[in-house]
Amino acid sequence: MVRFLGLRLARALLTLVLVVTFAFIVLRLSGDPALLIMSADAPPEAIAAFRQAWGLDDPVWQQYLRYFTAIFRGDLGQSMRDGRPAIELVAERVPATLALTLPALAMKIGLGIPAGIYAALHRNSFADRAVMLLAVAGFTVPSFVLGLLLVLVFAVQLGWLPSGGQDSWRHAILPVLTLGIGGAAVLARFTRSAMLEVLGQPYMRTALAKGVPWHVAVRRHALPNAAIPTVTIVGFMVGSLLAGAVVVESVFSWPGVGRLLVVAVANRDLAVVQCILLLVATTMVSANLIVDLLYGALDPRLRAQAKGANG
Amino acid sequence: MNTLVTIRDLRVAFDGVPALHGIDLDVGSGEALALVGESGCGKSVTWLAALGLLPSKAQVTGSVRLDGQEILHAPPARLDAIRGGRIAMIFQDPASSLNPVHRIGRQITEALRLHRGLTGEAAREEARRLLDRVGMPDARRRLQAYPHELSGGQNQRVMIAMALAGEPELLVADEPTTALDVTIQAQILDLLSEIRRDTGMALVLISHDLGVVAETCERVCVMYAGRIVEETAAQTLFAAPAHPYAAGLMAALPPMTGVRRRLAAIPGGVPEPWSMPRGCAFAPRCPLRGVACDAAVPPLATVAPGHRAACLRPQSQVAATGRLLVPA
Amino acid sequence: MSGVPLLQARELVRRYTMRRGLMGRPVEVRAVDGVTLALERGRTLGLVGESGCGKSTTGRLVLGLEVPDGGNVTFREGPMPPRQTAEWRRLRARMAMVYQDPLGALDRRLPIGTQIAEPLDIHGIGSRADRPERVAQLLRDVGLRPDHAQRYPHELSGGQRQRAVLARALATGPELLVCDEPISALDVSIQAQVMNLLAEVQERSGIALLFISHDLRAVRQMSHRVAVMYLGRIVEEGDPDAVLHSPAHPYSQALVSAIPQPGRGGRRIILQGDPPNPAARPSGCAFHPRCALAAALCSRAAPVLKPLPDGRLAACHVAHGTVSPRDGMPQQRAA
Ligand SMILES: Nc1ncnc2c1ncn2[C@@H]1O[C@H](COP(=O)(O)OP(=O)(O)OP(=O)(O)O)[C@@H](O)[C@H]1O
Ligand SMILES: Nc1ncnc2c1ncn2[C@@H]1O[C@H](COP(=O)(O)OP(=O)(O)OP(=O)(O)O)[C@@H](O)[C@H]1O
Ligand SMILES: [Mg+2]
Ligand SMILES: [Mg+2]
Numbered sequence: 001m002v003r004f005l006g007l008r009l010a011r012a013l014l015t016l017v018l019v020v021t022f023a024f025i026v027l028r029l030s031g032d033p034a035l036l037i038m039s040a041d042a043p044p045e046a047i048a049a050f051r052q053a054w055g056l057d058d059p060v061w062q063q064y065l066r067y068f069t070a071i072f073r074g075d076l077g078q079s080m081r082d083g084r085p086a087i088e089l090v091a092e093r094v095p096a097t098l099a100l101t102l103p104a105l106a107m108k109i110g111l112g113i114p115a116g117i118y119a120a121l122h123r124n125s126f127a128d129r130a131v132m133l134l135a136v137a138g139f140t141v142p143s144f145v146l147g148l149l150l151v152l153v154f155a156v157q158l159g160w161l162p163s164g165g166q167d168s169w170r171h172a173i174l175p176v177l178t179l180g181i182g183g184a185a186v187l188a189r190f191t192r193s194a195m196l197e198v199l200g201q202p203y204m205r206t207a208l209a210k211g212v213p214w215h216v217a218v219r220r221h222a223l224p225n226a227a228i229p230t231v232t233i234v235g236f237m238v239g240s241l242l243a244g245a246v247v248v249e250s251v252f253s254w255p256g257v258g259r260l261l262v263v264a265v266a267n268r269d270l271a272v273v274q275c276i277l278l279l280v281a282t283t284m285v286s287a288n289l290i291v292d293l294l295y296g297a298l299d300p301r302l303r304a305q306a307k308g309a310n311g
Numbered sequence: 312m313n314t315l316v317t318i319r320d321l322r323v324a325f326d327g328v329p330a331l332h333g334i335d336l337d338v339g340s341g342e343a344l345a346l347v348g349e350s351g352c353g354k355s356v357t358w359l360a361a362l363g364l365l366p367s368k369a370q371v372t373g374s375v376r377l378d379g380q381e382i383l384h385a386p387p388a389r390l391d392a393i394r395g396g397r398i399a400m401i402f403q404d405p406a407s408s409l410n411p412v413h414r415i416g417r418q419i420t421e422a423l424r425l426h427r428g429l430t431g432e433a434a435r436e437e438a439r440r441l442l443d444r445v446g447m448p449d450a451r452r453r454l455q456a457y458p459h460e461l462s463g464g465q466n467q468r469v470m471i472a473m474a475l476a477g478e479p480e481l482l483v484a485d486e487p488t489t490a491l492d493v494t495i496q497a498q499i500l501d502l503l504s505e506i507r508r509d510t511g512m513a514l515v516l517i518s519h520d521l522g523v524v525a526e527t528c529e530r531v532c533v534m535y536a537g538r539i540v541e542e543t544a545a546q547t548l549f550a551a552p553a554h555p556y557a558a559g560l561m562a563a564l565p566p567m568t569g570v571r572r573r574l575a576a577i578p579g580g581v582p583e584p585w586s587m588p589r590g591c592a593f594a595p596r597c598p599l600r601g602v603a604c605d606a607a608v609p610p611l612a613t614v615a616p617g618h619r620a621a622c623l624r625p626q627s628q629v630a631a632t633g634r635l636l637v638p639a
Numbered sequence: 640m641s642g643v644p645l646l647q648a649r650e651l652v653r654r655y656t657m658r659r660g661l662m663g664r665p666v667e668v669r670a671v672d673g674v675t676l677a678l679e680r681g682r683t684l685g686l687v688g689e690s691g692c693g694k695s696t697t698g699r700l701v702l703g704l705e706v707p708d709g710g711n712v713t714f715r716e717g718p719m720p721p722r723q724t725a726e727w728r729r730l731r732a733r734m735a736m737v738y739q740d741p742l743g744a745l746d747r748r749l750p751i752g753t754q755i756a757e758p759l760d761i762h763g764i765g766s767r768a769d770r771p772e773r774v775a776q777l778l779r780d781v782g783l784r785p786d787h788a789q790r791y792p793h794e795l796s797g798g799q800r801q802r803a804v805l806a807r808a809l810a811t812g813p814e815l816l817v818c819d820e821p822i823s824a825l826d827v828s829i830q831a832q833v834m835n836l837l838a839e840v841q842e843r844s845g846i847a848l849l850f851i852s853h854d855l856r857a858v859r860q861m862s863h864r865v866a867v868m869y870l871g872r873i874v875e876e877g878d879p880d881a882v883l884h885s886p887a888h889p890y891s892q893a894l895v896s897a898i899p900q901p902g903r904g905g906r907r908i909i910l911q912g913d914p915p916n917p918a919a920r921p922s923g924c925a926f927h928p929r930c931a932l933a934a935a936l937c938s939r940a941a942p943v944l945k946p947l948p949d950g951r952l953a954a955c956h957v958a959h960g961t962v963s964p965r966d967g968m969p970q971q972r973a974a
Pocket of ligand 2: 655656657668669670671688689690691692693694695696697853917
């Protein structure tokens, strides 16, 4: 088990290093931060001074090394725009984002999984077709289209809810709905197919043949097996708690991490972008790690492998 | 011998395509009955339908009575008490027939609680006894095992232990040894016979292997394309099969002794369920085919006491291949 | 029969490293552990044994589809050339294989005629113009009609599919055909058709067959010689009637007695325990933990395959009279 965990952790760290490196490369290749931040008609001396201050004159590999060792010391740099520590800027925005993504996650799970199970248990019924139709719709319509649609109906036409901003909980309703509907649709489809697969397995027939009532067989024999693939998708959703709202935050001008990212990328604010990427990657990677451990708890076949790795 | 299960005119269709064309079958209490026939002839469907285990898209009609009580389309609560309690069923592929995420102890005690009200320590103790009974080495520790930690033969023993948990009057074993090695197959068949001797439980053995059937069962029903075409004592079937299909099956089996010559294969193949001949389904492959055979489906008629065949020109004793009776 | 065998395999060894799970320690599995066999033109060697004993691996080794870790194969009096060379490919056209599952062996998106012609294209045999005629002839040879060439695999019955597979295997006119459980997936009434067909083909073309099966009846029907395998080794080999009527090796005895027989009553040897695990091969004679006759020597020294007085080969201390049965061995029930 220890070795299993160790391997997983090493892989997680490697993923983080790659993400950071990739971010650095892409951002350095795509433009000169000094020109972007200082505006093009700034005096050349000012630009040169800016460059020197941020170490932009050094060879690229030196910048990379410096940047990397800094990260390892826990220093994520300062925003080039207003000089505040990047981590502070980002941390300020996290609660706002979570205020959207956590309720949305609850909605995805609370709506998507039951709907998927229900559809599978009543396969080809009217309810199944309705659920699947909604799911396909929610799945194919991009979130900005859905967001705009909701704004059109509930804010513009009906005037029930505000169309943007972050002043009260009522402002959160539309963005949460936008996020939740799409995710619930994905999860419903996924849960349904996982359930259908499991319901067709011979062990379900065995359970019924030994006299287990249908609803008990579903609860005790089908659900634990169907949970195994479903956990993957939920894990992915947990992993995108911070990054999953970029589009929606923009549509509803919600001042979260996503908006900050968009602005920082536009400004080539390296430190902020890197900080966000690192944060997002860390959540993703930790979610993955939790999923892996959950797999072990849910599926004894995998547990045996983990144990074998130790022995 | 009184009759335990009576099946009358059982018909099953999937999406309008018939799979069973009216099965009549009796199982006496304590008897060992075999159901043989080619793949797809409806052996499994017969018993899945009788126990209400087919998916809802299957249209099932007819009558299945247990001790005179109708159980086809019975309310779920009654069916749940019968399944596993009075009629247990085990399946072909033991590894996938057990739930991979539950320990086998739990899967056995589940049946014990449902049918005998045993819980906790009493249930675990009884589960261990059952595993011992089916010859599982180191039974106590194996209660904690998961199906993937056991071999195919051991998993089939677990299935049998689970089936015995409800002390059923009838065990339906659907090709219990097809997925297993020959030597393990012998172990399992032996176990089934032994349990039957000890408990007086009736056994329906579904198989496509005539040899397996001959050693384990007293009576045999031969099925072809969704119908029973011959029904007789196992001895008689091997000595003097009446239906040309049964005779053909036996002749097609390579002998273990004597000179080797060309096998008497049955030509052709089974008709598709959606294009069944109007008359006897075997007629297109039958060496004795006559005009009457194509006119209508021949009914199952008595050819000798306790011996029925659905054939207009049942084989005579002489025509049968006697050589199979000679032991190696 | 001609003196020099068409195929000769000496002391073949094939090991696999297997990992348990994603990160388990690799375990070495000796799938084939010193198999020697010979096969003449026009003859059939039957290979029987439990699942996992190495039958299929032996088949792949003699065809040169896998490289042995030890031993060698000679075909038509020459050693197998290195893989993927032109000579290897030319030799490969002289051998073919038929697998168990006829539907899995065929591509369900192509008509069978195209699939039968495929080996001809690969090996550049005959001209394109002759192809349809050659395919039609092959189909007739295996008892199908030329118009079946247009059909897709799912439009054929199980027996017809296996015929199509056979037609494809015969397309290049091979001298050696390895049949790996060619009838196991078929119904009893169809099995006889396929066995008859194989015998006919052999009679017509003098092809040599390696017939792998766990069905002893089928093996007796098809074979001129029978070899019984246990855990990667041949434990008995000889004339089918000798091996199947009076088996010398205790494992063969158990196998033979497991053949269901009408009207025999309980004269059956029930082997205790499970089929052995090739990753943990018992010491000495690999069969000794399940053997009712095992003596003390059996757990220490592996018996060699050598002739018995009646000419057949067996690898058993008891059969050779080296030890007397159950000499100092406590009764063991394998767990
Ligand atoms: N769930 C199903 N949906 C549609 N058709 C089915 C279903 N189950 C069985 N059938 C059809 O019913 C017929 C009888 O099937 P059944 O499983 O009883 O055959 P069998 O005699 O048990 O064969 P085998 O020896 O292969 O198990 C077959 O034609 C099969 O295709
Ligand atoms: N490619 C492979 N990698 C690892 N192990 C293998 C491989 N092929 C075969 N083996 C192992 O080698 C052993 C012999 O396998 P083989 O397929 O030859 O057996 P077999 O006698 O043909 O069995 P069966 O009757 O089940 O087909 C088995 O334990 C198998 O698990
Ligand atoms: Mg079946
Ligand atoms: Mg094989």
